[in-house]
Every structure is written in structure tokens, then in C-alpha cells.
Amino acid sequence: MAFAHVKLTSRSNLGCGMQQKHDVSQLVEGLAETVGITVRPQWRDGVGAHFEAIASAAAEAATLTLDEAAEPAWHFEA
């Protein structure tokens, strides 16, 4: 499949080794509150679906084996 959308389930791996303790809508709501965004009830499913898609993408990107010293692609130049 060209673009994976992995449905997260309770205690599933949320990409990069992070473990999910709550369902995604609760997780998203809690994170959003932390950064000062209000997620209205009718938006939860949509935001949650996108967060799952990002988590899935991040998890697959994390499977690329890189050297410990592999640098991120920054654009800052001193």
C-alpha cells in the first residue's frame, strides 16, 4: 500500500517506541490542551485519524537504519 494508515489500539506502539496509554482521541485531546489548543468533540475523530497517520509514518521512517552519528538535515548555518 502506498500510504499506510495504521489504526492504533490500546497499548500499541505509537511510533519511535512510544507506548500508547489512552485511546488516540484522549491522547490528542490531552496533548492539544498542553499546547493550548481546544479540540472540540466533533473534531476528535478527524484530528485523531491524522495523528495516527503521522504516527504510522514516523514509525516506518524510524525503521531506516542510520549511524548513531547521523546528523539531522538542519538549514542553520553559523
Next chain:
Amino acid sequence: MHLDPLLGTTAEIIEAVRLREVSALDMAKLAIAAAEAVNPRINAFTEITAERALKEADTIDTRIVAGEPVRPLAGLPYAVKNLFDIEGVTTRAGSKINRDNPPAVADAALVARMKAAGALLIGALNMDEYAYGFTGTNEHDGDVRNPHDPRRMTGGSSAGAGAAVAAGVVPMALGSDTNGSIRVPASFCGTFGLKATYGRFSRVGAFPFVTSFDHVGPLARSARGLAVIHDAIAGFDPTDPVSVRHPLMSCQAALEEGVDGLRIAVAGGWFRQNATAQALAAVDRAARTLGVERDVELPETRKARLAAYVLTASEGGARHLGRLRERPEDFEAETRNRLIAGSLVPSAWAMQAQRVRRWYHEQVLKIFDEVDAVLTPTTPFSAPEFGTETISIDGETLPLEPNIGLYTQPFSFIGLPAVSVPVWLEGEKLPLGVQIVTAPWREDIALRIADVLEREGVAEARVAMME
């Protein structure tokens, strides 16, 4: 010169104005009239800047009559995606929220360069909200419709740019490309499109989306038109933090070299998967014409694209955090949901994506030690009808929108130059883009190949016959 001056190419129009076969004022009036006549059917323009265009045209004509040197784009009508600042006009960036901002106090850098080169600004163009989309749909300003078939999408996010050029309203337009937003509408609308090397064109005064991916550049009805525009407006801008002081070459002059001696390959692997037979046939037709016999494979492109997806969401979400806090109801629902999700991405995910990015960049650059250019489809399919949510390829049903940028996103991810050329396969009623990708700063090579494909009759930007 075409019987209708407005339907000439960029180079033809400039030459006609220079030779005083047509005045700049006539060109401005023709383009304004065309925009007003066609816009109700394609919804490409959000603003027609008639007064400004007429004033700019008058200045050009006065200078030409006075015998002053003719500027490189003298009398050329054009329009810009409405994320570019236009002095005196509010910069919408496709949004409801930004239209509450005051009018821009100055032109964006590229608009200023177009003006200095003698071009005539006809208006601002519709786009996906905040450039976060590939379809050309917009709840605030209405959907942009494809001039070749108004039931179909233009592609996005430079949707109005693709539509206005394909409809023959303007010979060229400026758009932006974060993950494919110049090349996708070029493919769906059948125009040429140039996403130059990251840092080649100044982005100052263009409303940002994902700054580490954001490019700006032209769509036009010919490869030479792209070269003319490149030569007129590319170059270092000390006020753009990512602008690079890299030597500029004349792309117009380079076109005379043709493709003899160039090492061109077709991209295999990822770039042959999930495409319709027509998209692959378009690439193969271009390859046959160019005598290409070699394939190359870009490693781990799927993971690179997923990393690009993570970074787009993360940087985009961070960009809009304030607006998501204060005016979430004023976003389109889909844009808001995506941006909120992106604003919550843990930094470890983004950091890994940046590590993948550097690695992928290094791997792809090695390929350009062996070849000068790589051909891929621009999009996996031609313009879908509005309301299409899935696409069937090789018996597999895939979600439409996430797959439109399959082949464009990997190259904006690492800043490589790419030109999309329009190909009309025999019997097909819609165009498809073929993407030509080169090493950094070698826009000249991509444009040489595009120009040869055009001269050989493989690439053609047809003006839509709108009834």
C-alpha cells in the same frame, strides 16, 4: 505570433511587445478581459488587479516609445498565487483568517522582480487553504475548476495558477511548491512548471507553509517561457534566510545546447509503483524520444516520503499554532484537523525524519554522479473528478489525496530542481506530467530536456477550448 496575442507563449509575447507589434496596454486589456470572461467558469482569480496592470503597461509603452532599453519581460501579463504579497492587496493564502489582515505594504520579492522586468500583474490566484492540499478545493473562495474539463480538479495548491495558464488568460503565473504544489497543477492542467533548487528563488513576501520545504516558481505554456522567467527573476536575496549566492547561468542560452551528451535515466522502483498505465506511458514516450535506455533506483524513497509527511505536518502545525489556538473554527475542517495533529508531533519523530532527510539527500546526490537527469511521472494519474476520494491502481484501491504527491514530494524534501512537462497521450482527453529532476542548481539541464520534448512534439501545453 499567435492570431490571439494572449495565446502566444511567454517568449512570443515579449518579442511582439519589443517589436511594437502589440502594445503592453493592449496585452493588459486582453488579459484583464480574458480573466473577467473566463473566471466565472474556472474560479482561478480571487482578485483582478486591473488598475495596476494598466498603469504598469502604460509605463512600459512610454519607455518603449521613448527608445529606452526594453526590459526582459516587457508587456508580459501574469498572475500570482494569492500567498504572494501584492502592494495594496490583502494576502489571503487561501484562508478566511488572513483576509482580516491589512493590505500588504509592499510587493513580494518575486513580484517586485517581475515588475522591474516589465511584466504586468493581472491578479491574484485561488489556492488550497494555506497551501496544505493537492486538489485545488477551497471552502472560502470556492473550488478551482480544470479548464480542460470543469468537472475535474486542477490539482493544488497552486490551483489558480494552473487553471489561469491552461485557460489562456495569462501565459505564465507564479506559484509555490512545498510538496509538489507547482508540479501537480502543471500535470493536471497541462502546463510546464518549474520548481527550482531550494534557495534559487526568493520567497520573501510569500506566505510560508513549511519553510524548510517551501519553494516558489513559475508555471508557463512553454519550456522557453520557464527559462525566460528564470533568467529574469532568479538569484540571491539577502533578505531570504535560505537564499543561496550561487552562480546564475542563462537558461535561455542553455536551451540552444539541446540534449546531446546528456545522461538521462528513467527512475524505477518507487516511481514505477502506484501509477496508472497512462502515467507510465507518458514517461516512456518521453524516454523513447530522448533515446533513454537506462533505469536508476532511488533508495528508500517510501521512507523518505513518509519522513517528509511527518515534517510537513510538524512544521506546518507549528507555523499555525497561534491561529489554531485563537481561531480554530475559521479553518477548513480538514486543514484544521491536519494542522492540530501536526502541532502535537513529538520532537523525536521530527528529528528522526530530519536524519532520514539528510541520508536520503546524500544517496540521491550519488545518483547524479552517474546521470544528469532522471525522468518520473509527475502525478500517478490525470486530473480526477471532484468528489473522488479513492483511486484504483493495479486492482488496489488507494486514498486519492495522500497519493497525488507520491512522486513530487521526495524531491522538494531534498530541494532538487524539477520541471514538469505536459504530455497528451494519443486518444486521451487529459494531460499528464512527466517530471525531469536534476542535480542541485542544474535547472538548465531540466529545461533543455523539456525544450527538446516540446520541439519534438511530445510535450505540449494546450490552451483549453472553453465553450
